[in-house]
Amino acid sequence: MNEIRCGHCQRLLARAVFSKIEIKCPRCGTFNIQSAVSAMPERPLSVESMINGKPNARSGF
Ligand SMILES: [Zn+2]
Structure with missing residues (x-):
């Protein structure tokens, strides 16, 4: 948890x-912009995860 x-x-x-x-x-x-780059190692996106991703993730908002 970050403050x-x-x-x-x-x-x-x-x-x-x-x-x-x-x-x-x-x-x-x-306007504050913060990136938490040190806490967790970045997970590289693989092609497989993108194929298996849900296509309707962009709906809403
Ligand atoms: Zn302020």
Whole structure:
């Protein structure tokens, strides 16, 4: 679990497990972007996993 804090006012924005997060501080309006690159080793995407992926993953949002 990582704490996401505003880079400007240090307000605690969230606690989360993430690979990349973009969040706007509601207090000062600073747009914070953080990438968790050190926590876990990256899993390389294989061709097989892409074929077996669900085709409807993009629906919604
Ligand atoms: Zn802030």
